[in-house]
Amino acid sequence: MSNEIKREIEEIQIPLELHRRSKMGIQQALSEYKGNKRIVKKWANRRILAASVLVVIILSSAVFNTQVLATIQKALQYIPGIGTVVEDDAPQERYVLDQPISTEVDGGSLVVTGMVVDDEMTYITMNGTNVEKYQSVKLVNGKGEEYTIKSSQMVWGSNGKWTGSYWHEGKLDLKGQMKLIIAENPEIVIPLTLNKAKSFDRYQDMGGTAAVNGVTITAIANKMDGLARVALVSQQPKDLKIIDFGIDGVHEDKRLYVADVAGKVYPIQYDWGLSNPVREFYFDLSGSDGKTYNMTIPEINVTYDDKVKLSLDIPSHGVIDVEKSFEIAGFPATITKLERINDDQLRLYVNLNYNEQTSKSLHNFRIDSMSHMAKINEQTKELEYLEFDIKPNSKKVKITLTEPEVIIRGPWKFELPYDKYFSN
Structure with a gap:
């Protein structure tokens, strides 16, 4: 992956289950525990820590920052499930997992949420519910060649859920049909198909695009298992970073919503991951053939580098x-x-x-x-x-x-x- 993307990699900033803001609005903490005798809780800071509820293990300090600006002279590629827009001077051969893959595992579930492979690195994101936290996975290509990818970062909570990333630096021969294997007893085998990433000249070519007050947001929409899957990517000044697209909004009455032309509002679903902010959500398409949905983002929350x-x-x-x-x-x-x-x-x-x-x-x-x-x-x-x-x-x-x-x-x-x- 390009040096530009490497520079955009950053530390984890959102825990798995406690990003949602407290309804009380008082005595909320802003700063992480620094060894003081008094443990504090963070309010509206991206490194929220909650004692007895969430444990964050940083196995390395690398995850994708999803705020990649691009110009119309660049070739753009969107990485589904990871939420990254990669810009290159010319289109690169890059392979991605188009849709999440879910597997039932001994009363729990495991979801491979995203994967990208290019000449410089392989990166995988996974979520687990009531299953072990795996420190490594094995990838087997169509030729039978095996590669072991170690965990680079992991976050988990007291509700049995965890999310993790797996990282390998260097080129691997991974594309098309392959398998992800977890060495458990019994062994867990997950078939995957990596397709060549599509290249675009402009954000507008990826999906509907709206520009307001210096921030341009593009909605990339498709269908997955009877659900609408919508991902949000953005362009904005370099000193500004979006920390909430309104999905978990600062104000409850001004959060992102989806409605049809008759005014029916559709509940949205989303999962926490390692990227900041949450930018992918789902809503039910049952019985909705031919409808036009209207998605509205009343406000976003950003932070400035100052x-x-x-x-x-x-x-x-x-x-x-x-x-x-x-x-x-x-x-x-x-x-x-x-x-x-x-x-x-x-x-x-x-x-x-x-x-x-x-x-x-x-x-x-x-x-x-x-x-x-x-x-x-x-x-x-x-x-x-x-x-x-x-x-x-x-x-x-x-x-x-x-x-x-x-x-x-x-x-x-x-x-x-x-x-x-x-x-x-």
Whole structure:
């Protein structure tokens, strides 16, 4: 795979089962546990950790980032199930798994969600429910040649579900009909077919495309086992990263939805994986021959690559008004008050100028490299204050605010005619 794609590989950022935001909206944490005596929970941060619920094992720090920008001069290839758009100067011979493959295993299930093979690497993603977590798999091509691919990353939760990736760097002779084998007792054999990836000149050639407020989203739709399968890919400025397409939305009443021309809304289904954000979902096509579906994304949640360093005078006790203004990612914000909770804790109140009527609204950020708690407004999901530890008797503190989260409002609208996308 190209050097460009290698640069886009990043650490895991979404746990398997706890990305959904709390309905309570208070005392949500923003920062990972750094060895402090107090364990915190993260709010609206992509590395959410929940003690006693989720264990994350990072076996290597490589998964695909799915925010690959392309120009019309590039050849584009979409990797189903993994959600990556690969751009090349010229079309490359790359083989992919077009549809997920599900296998029943001794009361549980195993799903090969995605696979891509090219001249530089082989990458596989799998989900399991009530089955063992496999540290390696074996691939056998049509000639009978065998290759062992080791696990590179794995995430699991207390509900018996796990998701993992398997990675090999270097060229392997894998295409067409083949088998994925797991050395269990009895052996698990999963037949697979890898097809040559289709190449496109433009995102619009992959599927319906809508551009709003500087973000272009393309919906790639097809049919799978009686379900509509829709994948979302995007183009946006390099300093901006989508962390939610509205599938799990910040605001429950502004999440992605699908309806037919009669106004019937279709429930969507989706699974967690290793990529951030969730970008693939399904809905039922039963009895829907000839219908046109309308998909709407009211808003998306993004984060900008920006940070602000601040030096603050700590009150000796109680609360002081501050009115310290700053700008992050082009959005104005103000620290309104500082409150010394006790000798070693400080609370920082903020006003993010959140406005539901604007095209974009800053609603959150975190403190870099520091454990802290946050209070989020239950209705607007706007950050109200941050709380963090300070050194006893300290009079000043320096902090860096980073990862500003911004709501970008649409809507992005797509028509999905049955005859065009789901008739096969």
